[in-house]
Amino acid sequence: MSSVSRKRAAASSVVIGPNSTKRRKVETSSTVIVATVVEESCQSILPDMKAIIESLECDTMGDSWRTALEEEFTKPYFQELKDFLIAEHKAYAVYPKLNDIYSWSRLTPLDSVKVVILGQDPYHNVGQAHGLSFSVLPPTKLPGSLKNIYKQLLNDIPAFKLPTSGDLTPLAKAGVLWLNTCLTVRAHNANSHAKKGWETFTDAVIRTVLDRPDGRGVVFFAWGLPAQKVFKRLEIDEEKHLVLRSAHPSPLSAHRGFLGNGHFKKANEWLQKKHEEEIDWTVLGSIPAEDADTSSSSASILMT
Structure with a gap:
């Protein structure tokens, strides 16, 4: 040419x-x-990835969390994390998309948190991760862990209706903080962003919940050994808060203690006793569980 x-x-x-x-x-x-x-006012046609990532917290994080966590943003580990993310985005596809990394902070303001459900790193395939642990947007098929979460909800909450998608946004808005310990991942490479600084940051997120000015207790779901280690490391006061421990909902471990753990019921009982409130887990559902076998869109959701 x-x-x-x-x-x-x-x-x-x-x-x-x-x-x-x-x-x-x-x-x-x-x-x-x-x-x-x-035009003279535009320095480059292509987006300045460095500038976008450097201003990510200012541009995309919920106000209450940004204010509470602002000291973290100036610490050396956080700048090292930013440098790593800039390099990763230049070389690889990274999930979730930048605008969704902090979606949990916009959907669940700090003062609204009643339950914390801790995951590990985001789903690493196309169209899955959107910033909430365990959650996927339609039309993505349900991951195995989320299928088992739905099974346990059906068992614990009589009024729960089987959802037709894996989008957990309604529960995030209801006070459930769906938080991963690592907030990004390289495409098709699980745990690729582990030990780069996210764990330090999400520890700070959890400490912020523990130290809220209102002093209200919170329910922590510790599913699997990694989550249990995090909560142990943070020395959660279990006289003030409730920590519910079990196996992880993954298909590899769900039958070794997750299914049948009663955590959703126990969480509501504790919240009702402590604060005269509970989580409305039914906000997810769209089709009654007893009618699920009549709809192909929902009957197969836990079977495929």
């Missing part, structure tokens, strides 16, 4: 931002090329 042809190809492939560029036609002897003229 000649240098002129390469220039034409480059010009035709540029993505134009509607607020930062304008177009004009340039006549040549053989073709008409749509050329992009970048």
Whole structure:
């Protein structure tokens, strides 16, 4: 390809931002090329990934959490984490998308947290992770762990209706903090962002819940050994808070203590006794459990 042809190809492939560029036609002897003229106010056509990631907390984190965690953002480990994320985004696909990394903070403000359910790292395949532990957006099929969570909800909560998707957003808005210990992951590479700084940050998130000014107790679900180690390390006061421990809901371990653990029922009983409130777990459902076998969209959701 000649240098002129390469220039034409480059010009035709540029993505134009509607607020930062304008177009004009340039006549040549053989073709008409749509050329992009970048306005002086725009330094680059492509997004500045470094700037986006550096300002991520300011731009996407919920106000209550950003205020409570602002000291973390200036610590050396957090800047090292940012540098790592910038390098990862330049070289690989990373999940969840940048705007969703802190979605938990926008959906569950600090003063609304009643329950904390701790996961590990985000799902690492396309269209799965969106910033809440265990949750997936439709039309993504339910992961095995979430199927078992739904099974236990059906067992614990008589009024619970089987959901038709894996989106846990309604429960996040109801006071359940679905938090992973690691908030990002490289595509198709589980635990690839572990021990890069996220665990230190999410420890700070949990401490922020423990140290809330209102002094209210919270229920912590410790599913699996990694979550149990986190809560043990943080030395949670179990006279003030409730820690519910069991096996992880993964298909590999659910039958070794997760299924039948009664955690959702126990959480509500404790919340009712302590604070005269509970989580409305039924906000997820759309089809009555007793009718689930009549709908292909819901009957197979726990079977596929």
